[in-house]
Amino acid sequence: MARYGLVINVKRCIGCNSCTVACKNWHQIGAGVEGRRRVVDVTSGRYPRLSKWIFPISCMQCDEAPCITVCPTEATFRRKDGIVALDAAKCIGCKQCIDACPYHARYFDEKKGVADGCDLCSSRIDGGLQPYCVESCATRAMVFGDLSDPQSDASRLIRSEKGIQLSPQKGTKPKVYYIGILGSALEMSIV
Amino acid sequence: MGESPDRIVSTLCHGCSYGGYNCGILAYVKHGKMVRVAGNPYNPLSEGRLCPKGQSAVQWVYNEQRLKYPLMRIGERGEEKFKRISWDEALNLTAEKLRAIKEAYGPEYIMLSKGQSSSWLGLHHFLWMRFLHGMGSANLGWWGPYVCYGPQLMYHKLVIGGPTYARADYDNADLIIEWFTGGGTGGASRGGVETTDTNMRSVPVKILDRLEKGARLVIINPQLIPIGANGRTYKWMPVRPGTDSALALAMINIIIKEGLYDKDFVGKWCDGFDKLIEHVRQYSPEEVEKITDIPAKDIRAVAREYAKTKRACIRVSESPEKRDLQGFAMAIPILIAITGHLDRPGGNVWFHPACRLGFDTLVKTVPEEMKARIFGGEKFYIKFRGRTTCDLTSTIEALITGRPYRPKAMLWFGTNFMGTGRNPALIAEAVKKLEFIVAVDVVPTQATRYADIILPAATRYECDGEPTIWQDHLAIANKVIEPLWEARNELEVTLDLACRLGMEKDFWNGDYNAMLEEFVGPSGVTIEELRASGPKGIYVPRTELMDKRERYEMVFENLPNKKVQLYNSTLEQNGYDAMPTYKGEPEDPVTTPHLLKEYPLIFTDEHSQYYNHHSWMRNVPWLRELRKDPYAKINPETARQYGIADGDWMEIESPHGMMKAVALFFAGLRPDTIMGQHGWWQGCTALGLPEYPGFNGGTNPNVLYNYEQRDPMTENLTKNTLVRIRKTTPPDGVAPLKEMM
Numbered sequence: 034m035a036r037y038g039l040v041i042n043v044k045r046c047i048g049c050n051s052c053t054v055a056c057k058n059w060h061q062i063g064a065g066v067e068g069r070r071r072v073v074d075v076t077s078g079r080y081p082r083l084s085k086w087i088f089p090i091s092c093m094q095c096d097e098a099p100c101i102t103v104c105p106t107e108a109t110f111r112r113k114d115g116i117v118a119l120d121a122a123k124c125i126g127c128k129q130c131i132d133a134c135p136y137h138a139r140y141f142d143e144k145k146g147v148a149d150g151c152d153l154c155s156s157r158i159d160g161g162l163q164p165y166c167v168e169s170c171a172t173r174a175m176v177f178g179d180l181s182d183p184q185s186d187a188s189r190l191i192r193s194e195k196g197i198q199l200s201p202q203k204g205t206k207p208k209v210y211y212i213g214i215l216g217s218a219l220e221m222s223i224v
Numbered sequence: 225m226g227e228s229p230d231r232i233v234s235t236l237c238h239g240c241s242y243g244g245y246n247c248g249i250l251a252y253v254k255h256g257k258m259v260r261v262a263g264n265p266y267n268p269l270s271e272g273r274l275c276p277k278g279q280s281a282v283q284w285v286y287n288e289q290r291l292k293y294p295l296m297r298i299g300e301r302g303e304e305k306f307k308r309i310s311w312d313e314a315l316n317l318t319a320e321k322l323r324a325i326k327e328a329y330g331p332e333y334i335m336l337s338k339g340q341s342s343s344w345l346g347l348h349h350f351l352w353m354r355f356l357h358g359m360g361s362a363n364l365g366w367w368g369p370y371v372c373y374g375p376q377l378m379y380h381k382l383v384i385g386g387p388t389y390a391r392a393d394y395d396n397a398d399l400i401i402e403w404f405t406g407g408g409t410g411g412a413s414r415g416g417v418e419t420t421d422t423n424m425r426s427v428p429v430k431i432l433d434r435l436e437k438g439a440r441l442v443i444i445n446p447q448l449i450p451i452g453a454n455g456r457t458y459k460w461m462p463v464r465p466g467t468d469s470a471l472a473l474a475m476i477n478i479i480i481k482e483g484l485y486d487k488d489f490v491g492k493w494c495d496g497f498d499k500l501i502e503h504v505r506q507y508s509p510e511e512v513e514k515i516t517d518i519p520a521k522d523i524r525a526v527a528r529e530y531a532k533t534k535r536a537c538i539r540v541s542e543s544p545e546k547r548d549l550q551g552f553a554m555a556i557p558i559l560i561a562i563t564g565h566l567d568r569p570g571g572n573v574w575f576h577p578a579c580r581l582g583f584d585t586l587v588k589t590v591p592e593e594m595k596a597r598i599f600g601g602e603k604f605y606i607k608f609r610g611r612t613t614c615d616l617t618s619t620i621e622a623l624i625t626g627r628p629y630r631p632k633a634m635l636w637f638g639t640n641f642m643g644t645g646r647n648p649a650l651i652a653e654a655v656k657k658l659e660f661i662v663a664v665d666v667v668p669t670q671a672t673r674y675a676d677i678i679l680p681a682a683t684r685y686e687c688d689g690e691p692t693i694w695q696d697h698l699a700i701a702n703k704v705i706e707p708l709w710e711a712r713n714e715l716e717v718t719l720d721l722a723c724r725l726g727m728e729k730d731f732w733n734g735d736y737n738a739m740l741e742e743f744v745g746p747s748g749v750t751i752e753e754l755r756a757s758g759p760k761g762i763y764v765p766r767t768e769l770m771d772k773r774e775r776y777e778m779v780f781e782n783l784p785n786k787k788v789q790l791y792n793s794t795l796e797q798n799g800y801d802a803m804p805t806y807k808g809e810p811e812d813p814v815t816t817p818h819l820l821k822e823y824p825l826i827f828t829d830e831h832s833q834y835y836n837h838h839s840w841m842r843n844v845p846w847l848r849e850l851r852k853d854p855y856a857k858i859n860p861e862t863a864r865q866y867g868i869a870d871g872d873w874m875e876i877e878s879p880h881g882m883m884k885a886v887a888l889f890f891a892g893l894r895p896d897t898i899m900g901q902h903g904w905w906q907g908c909t910a911l912g913l914p915e916y917p918g919f920n921g922g923t924n925p926n927v928l929y930n931y932e933q934r935d936p937m938t939e940n941l942t943k944n945t946l947v948r949i950r951k952t953t954p955p956d957g958v959a960p961l962k963e964m965m
């Protein structure tokens with residue numbers, strides 16, 4: 034069975050937030066809510082010797098996902114292909130998943146009264162497509178793929194570019210990997 | 225997706241530089257509504273990518289802030305009282321007025337101005353020129369020459385000839401110098417300012433692809449631009465604003481002195497090298513260090529590296545200096561030429577489309593005596609262009625003083641005079657003297673408030689749009705939905721108006737498709753074929769010329785001796801400097817150090833960012849929520865000295881005026897510099913954000929700049945000054961015109 038994940042090549046990200054808007058466009062998520070994707074900017078150091086890192090963050094698609102464990106109605110669930118998804122019809126708006134997520138990856142949609150987060154565009158994947166933000170990223174900075182297949186582009190990239198996870202010490206086993214970035218810069222984004 | 229669309233329409237984005245060849249969009253329609261967009265993977269320019277502006281197309285179309293109905297002024301001009309009228313009334317009234325003015329005074333009393341939002345060198349551009357020329361006037365004016373990229377072209381042509389800019393050939397470059405560019409922030413998936421000639425399919429993607437192959441990226445900019453983040457910068461040179469030409473001249477000096485220039489090229493293709501050697505001697509790296517604040521050793525290093533790297537390109541976008549435009553705009557092509565980087569792979573190359581679309585703009589039918597009456601006709605750059613456009617600052621002066629004569633009517637297509645023009649108060653005073661103004665736009669702007677007739681333009685997604693070409697690929701912007709409210713296609717409106725003015729013979733008898741056919745004619749493809757081609761579009765045969773390099777005979781053809789003019793006798797004969805000289809800006813730390821006590825900081829503004837286009841698109845909620853406030857970037861260490869926190873409103877005051885902006889902390893900006901952005905005025909109703917005033921005390925950086933001192937040849941207005949800052953309260957919001965809503 035497939036085990037889908039995402040590789041974010043920070044070397045290519047220009048922080049344009051096209052993916053942020055892409056997700057809202059594709060999933061028809063209105064303005065005024067956080068949405069499923071955000072871009073963080075970590076600038077440190079002093080002029081002119083500074084380091085500036087910009088990269089996107091969304092649901093890490095954890096293999097050990099506390100959002101699933103805490104959800105009282107099984108609205109948040111894992112699909113057979115490993116994707117953590119959410120059935121809005123079952124969501125009672127208790128926000129427990131939002132609180133449980135160590136990556137601040139979920140948001141609450143006040144209008145609909147439900148939690149929401151990235152599901153790697155599972156409905157597109159079911160139709161044989163790529164996640165929309167991956168497809169339309171302004172710089173092709175992301176690679177989607179099956180991590181159980183060692184020959185997939187995503188698996189190869191993680192191996193060859195030594196992909197790292199954000200805060201692996203949280204123990205949730207993310208399936209989103211970053212390449213081309215120092216672990217320390219990555220960590221700074223969630224404090 | 226749960227719900228499948230009823231249809232998917234292939235079209236082109238309306239986000240930046242409308243009228244040219246934009247990123248390909250697939251628009252999803254459900255129950256007659258455009259519900260979402262996706263990138264068109266077949267489009268060779270964008271290959272499925274979109275920037276945030278393209279992604280937001282739906283919110284741009286279904287925006288409550290759009291102009292919805294034709295309006296007519298009922299109060300005094302500027303009093304902002306309008307009433308709704310029908311299209312028929314509006315166009316008849318317009319035709320009547322234009323006819324009367326033409327008869328009573330003459331056609332030159334009618335002017336036409338367009339903005340980048342409505343068209344840039346596409347069909348719109350052609351049609352509006354034809355319209356104006358058809359009326360017998362040549363008074364076409366726009367702000368581009370004052371605030372944008374364009375005016376450098378005259379200097380480039382004077383130095384290195386060519387049909388247009390010699391652009392960065394990223395695909396083959398080993399060293400990339402981004403000189404005061406946004407690194408593609410203006411149109412992230414397409415890349416900055418574009419015309420049909422460019423290779424800038426996508427500045428960021430091209431640069432990134434090349435960096436992956438080991439190319440080095442040099443950024444010359446007072447701030448670290450996003451393309452330089454994430455460890456991508458090889459060298460960042462945070463030059464002091466206003467001094468870039470000194471830096472370029474020092475580089476030329478070093479390259480000559482150390483014998484690093486391309487001797488064959490200079491010997492064979494350049495005129496005036498000896499004079500250049502003499503001239504640049506004054507720009508020693510040590511002297512220039514004092515001016516630019518870039519260490520002499522760094523200037524040497526970058527000069528050497530550029531000269532020694534065979535495949536090295538420089539991209540300039542908007543010029544960092546405007547009063548001193550000549551210095552910068554001539555030094556850059558000289559630098560490119562003497563190092564042998566001109567029209568060679570990986571250098572700066574002329575890109576040609578396989579063919580040029582278009583039709584006759586009837587310019588030849590405008591009598592010479594009319595061209596002689598053009599505003600600013602005595603200015604060098606107006607003459608250089610064959611007096612086919614007028615000079616806008618001269619026009620403003622003519623309106624105020626009545627000399628040499630006061631124009632009576634103006635047609636504005638997608639242009640926001642007060643938002644993008646320098647000295648907005650003077651512009652407002654000037655346009656109040658007009659007898660008749662028609663403004664056509666998608667949204668009400670600061671300028672439409674002054675109009676007599678306001679006409680709601682449809683977005684590109686509501687029009688059977690125009691064909692466009694990029695290199696050898698033809699695409700067409702197909703209609704996604706019928707126009708909303710009473711909005712209409714600006715092209716159709718122009719044809720309609722032309723017919724009402726009795727010009728139907730020259731305007732295809734109002735037949736829209738006939739116009740499109742003539743426009744696409746040079747490609748040999750018909751409109752029907754193009755529409756039928758769907759998302760793939762049509763490739764036309766490439767020409768031999770497109771893929772050739774070192775086309776010097778052709779590009780230097782119109783230059784004296786058919787050679788690069790390192791020393792420019794044409795300019796000398798006209799009483800101008802024959803070589804580039806660093807002059808500084810009207811106010812900057814080097815030119816006016818005495819002002820530093822009162823105004824200790826430098827102010828300039830960046831041209832573009834990801835979420836809007838000039839003064840457009842702040843009404844789009846998905847974009848606006850990413851950057852809510854009119855901002856000015858400030859180094860946190862500087863801010864602290866003034867007790868300013870991130871997000872505080874700041875008062876920014878220059879010797880000429882005051883604006884307010886929200887402090888945006890950025891450690892990657894020179895601590896002596898405040899970096900604003902032009903175009904902030906619009907409110908965002910959906911997010912409850914008010915409109916801000918565009919005059920003194922508002923959010924418009926144009927009030928800060930010196931209006932008197934200009935580049936002598938192009939009339940370019942500076943975008944550098946000195947300021948003092950303090951923490952303040954937000955400006956009062958401006959109530960939107962309720963009649964427009």
Ligand code: SF4
Nearest residue numbers: 046047049050052170
């Ligand atoms: S669209 Fe791509 S380049 Fe832009 S912020 Fe997202 S990942 Fe980065």
Ligand code: SF4
Nearest residue numbers: 092093095098100134
């Ligand atoms: S990132 Fe958060 S929401 Fe996503 S799977 Fe992990 S815990 Fe759940």
Ligand code: SF4
Nearest residue numbers: 056151153154164166
């Ligand atoms: S994968 Fe899909 S749901 Fe997740 S952020 Fe991208 S567009 Fe949104």
Ligand code: SF4
Nearest residue numbers: 237239247275278411
């Ligand atoms: S760069 Fe952005 S705004 Fe410009 S055409 Fe492409 S998607 Fe549209």
